[in-house]
Amino acid sequence: MRSRYTAFATGDDDHLFRTWHPAHRPADTASDPRVEWTGLTIVRTEAGGEDDAAGTVEFEANYRGPDGPGVLRENSRFARRAGRWFYTAPAEDA
16 A cells, blocks of 8 residues: 555556556556645555455545645555555445
8 A cells, every 4th residue: 555655646657557456457547647645644454464365454645636635535455466465446335
C-alpha cells in the first residue's frame, strides 16, 4: 500500500501498472498530475502477512486537487501472486 501511495505521489505510473493485479487492472492506470498527494494514514490491516495469499488495508490519503483539499478513504484488497502483492479492488465494506 505504501509503495502504491508513493507511486501516486511521485507520478510513477509504471509502478502503479506493475502492482495492479492483471485481472483487475483498468485500461488507464495513469495518475492525475493535477493531484498533489499530501499524506497517508494506514487505519488498519487484515491478513496480508508472510503466509497469507490475500489481505486488506484500510487507509486515508490526503490530497490537494483542482477543487481543493480532500481525503480518499478506502479499504483496499490485495492478493499475492508469484510472491508479490497486487492491488485488486476496493473491498465492499469500505
